Amino acid sequence: MFEKYVIVPGTLRNTVAEGRSTGYEIGVRMPYYRGLALSMVEDVALTVDGVRALAEATTVTVHGNSYRLTELGAVTDDRWELGEVAVVRVAHPGGLAPGEHDVEVVQRLRISYMPVPGGGRARAVVELSD
């Protein structure tokens, strides 16, 4: 469901602090037909060019509010809305090289009425934007 729309083209960028690339970020949608409290987002795992981002190095930002991926379980009072493009940031000193990158996003959602986890896997080649 909605796999095609999970990875948002044109949103892959390096993050920069004091003139240095500290990592990268990309816009990601949730593959589900309603919004969900962040406490039910069990994982948003990014893999770029075969290198999997550590959960500890990942943050998720929805409508301006940033959370560490590892701390989402406690966030019952904020939501990832339907179709909202969240910004997923990964601390990765040096950032990504210019050009195209193979991006994979695996999401695991805890949907109360499903006996198995929700979510899904999306993969796309994305060009690094400035």
Next chain:
Amino acid sequence: MFEKYVIVPGTLRNTVAEGRSTGYEIGVRMPYYRGLALSMVEDVALTVDGVRALAEATTVTVHGNSYRLTELGAVTDDRWELGEVAVVRVAHPGGLAPGEHDVEVVQRLRISYMPVPGGGRARAVVELSD
């Protein structure tokens, strides 16, 4: 099936070369009711005290024949027999400390008549033997 017998007590040992501990080994049985060509053993993943052994650092020895875990896929002419205690060795310089260790073994077997992978998970506290 047979989970209880997968990890063989009394078989956890450090491996030693030139007076130094180079890693550890443990006796493991396959949780299945027949023998299987090694090419169908997709994984034998050891985790000791929460540290997962790398596939690249793991070897499997059946009746005296040793194979790298990563190369088992090509071994169609040797088998892990029913109930046979294979020796699983992990390169881990320094080896394990004396005393008890929390050992987990996850096996994945490619069973042709099953739509999902076979194998299973076993866990036990095992004392390091001399």
Next chain:
Amino acid sequence: MGPSPRGTSGHSITRGVSLYSFQEEFFLRTMALRDAVAAAAGMGATDIEIIPEQSIAGFPHVSDAWVAEWHGLMAEFGTRPLAYDFFLDTLLHPHRRLTHEEQVASVRRDIDLAVRLRTPLLRAIISTPAAVLRDAAPYAEAAGVKLLLEVHAPFHYQHPWVLQHLTVMDELDSPALGFMPDLGCFVERFPRVVSDRALREGARPDLVALVVGTYDAHGDTHGLMDTVTYSGGGPVDVALARQATHFTWRDPRSLLEQMHRTHHIQAKFYEMTEDGTEYSIPYDRIVDVLVEGGYRGCLSSEYEGNRHIQDAYPVDSVEQVSRQHAMFERLLQGHEDGRG
């Protein structure tokens, strides 16, 4: 509060749209709430069903301004709020399940919001325990709303889970409890939008034919995944076989069993064809059964085909829902001569 009988006509069935139908457009921001209500009204629907967790950013915090806009839209387009679909996030927290009291509180929260949105019917998701509806019923009764369990495939009125609900309904005999069948229980033919997508993803045509043929013959889907595996099928083929075990076909006459407790119907559909019929669900026979049973309520469109075609085709949910309403009109017309 219920739908009004049409005087001389032979049925008391109204037409509605669940905004669930426009999930593709909401997701991609190509339609807003106003567009959706306008579209529904444009096809002659009178009733609107809403999934607040889908349509209202910031849920469960809903501003008075939002509510005012909602009622403004209803007035502007001549529609009425009819149903509110609630979820019950029993697994809200990572390491513990909501307690019974927390679950009841969650339903009460939704009742409060339903009162503000003036939706007299609430969809209780099938996973809602019977004891939770039992203990929320008095609150619903006081609020003048109904909690209707959505009987969704693979469930039915003889299923152990639904029997627990029937026991509570029998004991409580509350006007606030009832059912809302989802017509996805009546998939007579395997939806071709699903098998076509599998083919696009590389499924083997002979295995697709096997899965579809077995389903369409209402054959034994037990062991269908194994059969596909034994035949050398890959993950896409096996996934299609798994889907065949998720659809269900049963006789639409089973709708008559609890008609006295049926106050709303979710008219699930996968594909309205160009000739104006649903490819897999026999709406003609279903409407006949509803009229025969004297159903007084809404047929609320629930389009769910988008997820099966979005990989390759543009999704036009408005066109799909419009076709369904043209079909509703045609089928209901046949009962408007007073013979119902």
Next chain:
Amino acid sequence: MGPSPRGTSGHSITRGVSLYSFQEEFFLRTMALRDAVAAAAGMGATDIEIIPEQSIAGFPHVSDAWVAEWHGLMAEFGTRPLAYDFFLDTLLHPHRRLTHEEQVASVRRDIDLAVRLRTPLLRAIISTPAAVLRDAAPYAEAAGVKLLLEVHAPFHYQHPWVLQHLTVMDELDSPALGFMPDLGCFVERFPRVVSDRALREGARPDLVALVVGTYDAHGDTHGLMDTVTYSGGGPVDVALARQATHFTWRDPRSLLEQMHRTHHIQAKFYEMTEDGTEYSIPYDRIVDVLVEGGYRGCLSSEYEGNRHIQDAYPVDSVEQVSRQHAMFERLLQGHEDGRG
């Protein structure tokens, strides 16, 4: 080569033991082949079924010495080799499936070994494609052996997969092709060894009762996993619900449908109770059906309870199989007055 009728008796059914029954003891090296054959003979069984991949180290390379020992054991204990269970490792290689020709070659390899072991019947695992048996049949015919598809739960003679086999059997009309039902198709009651283990692993007693009750009433197990999830069940509860969808119950009279092609029977069982009956499979009615249908062949014990009790109890497969044979004797005795 087939079982010999008993002259004046009313049936032509022999008793056998599949060495599958002693998998626990073989696995743990507490019994060797000789012990197993001696045990089978000791309970009056005449026929031995072997799973070479389980019993013969070094398979598929089997020495003449091993074969000589095998026949020596048969002679010593007065038993005869009857059946050879083959597997078909279509997924032998990680990245490709065996070709059709390789699959046929695998079956031929097993036929060659069966000839050496003098087992006239081969169990073709249910996953064997019909085309593979079709193309191996002439070789089997020349070798004087039969390839018998093991019809295992959830399969049956109307199942699409088995229908493919029936088509081949009808077309080829070869004496080398037939069936070997596994009586695990006839699980009337949920095996308590399975539910008891779930309880030991922490399953919720009310959910165990729901799963077992639904199964025993032959109710709808569709949605049982969901029901357990909605009721707050954890992984052990959900796994038990999944198991309820793997067992099957059908009328033992369905055995009559292909009796003319039934040349062997795997007498699967989970628990022989102290009173000498199988807890979940109605062997009394099954034996009646077999006699009524004029079945000429073996009831070959297939004990599969060990995996469900080994976590907590000592496994005594010999005792379990002995009890089953005492039951066979009792039930067959009832038909030895010539009325069959």
